[in-house]
Amino acid sequence: RKEVEQDPGPFNVPEGATVAFNCTYSNSASQSFFWYRQDCRKEPKLLMSVYSSGNEDGRFTAQLNRASQYISLLIRDSKLSDSATYLCVVNLGGFKTIFGAGTRLFVKA
Amino acid sequence: DTGVSQDPRHKITKRGQNVTFRCDPISEHNRLYWYRQTLGQGPEFLTYFQNEAQLEKSRLLSDRFSAERPKGSFSTLEIQRTEQGDSAMYLCASSLEIANTGELFFGEGSRLTVL
Numbered sequence: 001r002k003e004v005e006q007d008p009g010p011f012n013v014p015e016g017a018t019v020a021f022n023c024t025y026s027n028s029a030s031q032s033f034f035w036y037r038q039d040c041r042k043e044p045k046l047l048m049s050v051y052s053s054g055n056e057d058g059r060f061t062a063q064l065n066r067a068s069q070y071i072s073l074l075i076r077d078s079k080l081s082d083s084a085t086y087l088c089v090v091n092l093g094g095f096k097t098i099f100g101a102g103t104r105l106f107v108k109a
Numbered sequence: 110d111t112g113v114s115q116d117p118r119h120k121i122t123k124r125g126q127n128v129t130f131r132c133d134p135i136s137e138h139n140r141l142y143w144y145r146q147t148l149g150q151g152p153e154f155l156t157y158f159q160n161e162a163q164l165e166k167s168r169l170l171s172d173r174f175s176a177e178r179p180k181g182s183f184s185t186l187e188i189q190r191t192e193q194g195d196s197a198m199y200l201c202a203s204s205l206e207i208a209n210t211g212e213l214f215f216g217e218g219s220r221l222t223v224l
Binding site for chain 2: 004008032034042043044045046049087091095096097098099100101102
């Protein structure tokens with residue numbers, strides 16, 4: 001079983017749609033959680049951290065459920081520029097950062 | 110540009126040749142990581158330095174791979190006797206320990222093609 005699992009997609013959605021991505025992690029000792037965004041043939045960049053209380057950054061909302069070892073990302077009012085791969089990332093403490101394989105999103109006009 | 114820089118950006122080599130990649134992290138960052146990414150996969154951890162000390166190596170890092178960070182600044186990743194399975198994007202990242210945000214700052218990567 002992979003340490004971080006994501007639906008690879010692709011998700012094809014029209015502009016303005018709401019789309020949700022899910023992620024599960026296997027290590028219950030995981031300490032911190034993130035979503036990264038990776039554009040085609042570019043490096044990953046931090047999108048947002050994920051907290052147990054849930055957090056929002058503009059059109060993006062992230063949720064963490066430690067009991068179910070589940071992380072989610074909700075994107076509202078999708079833009080063409082949101083098209084990218086979204087990587088679910090778990091830190092086990094210190095330097096141990098594990099990336100999921102990513103979920104691909106295509107937003108169509 | 111004060112971000113993470115990697116060189117070369119692209120490398121095409123024949124099987125059996127040695128290749129070396131260089132990473133210059135953000136100057137004040139004491140943590141440096143190497144990851145490998147293949148198509149359709151997320152980055153896979155290879156190795157980690159804190160300052161000049163290599164503190165962790167993944168099982169993915171066979172004996173043909175060696176990494177150094179001699180003065181705690183730039184780092185090199187060498188692959189000896191390359192194999193076609195080594196073809197991938199090699200990503201370097203850095204972070205600042207005391208910031209403890211968990212954010213890794215990646216370079217644009219070095220894409221390796223082994224023929």
